[in-house]
Amino acid sequence: MKLNKSLEGEKVKIVDIDGEIFEGVVLDYIYPEDNEPEGIAAIDIYKCPQRAGQGVSFYETDIKSIEVIA
Secondary structure, eight states, X not given: OOOOGGGXXXXXXXXXXXXXXXXXXEEEEEOGGGSTTTTOOEEEEXXXXXXXXXXXXXXXXGEEEXXXXX
């Protein structure tokens, strides 16, 4: 699944390229053109029990899989 703006507000499960699993709510989608100098889409998630009290950011290239969960 490619990252896109429609993920904002959704609860997601992410498996990163290292095999770590994260769950949380997508707070923000960052367009590639707004993400300088990387030029890669990204998302920020919160309410992530794996990193309690912290926001977590992912570049699209660091995500192996992402799915919207209930």
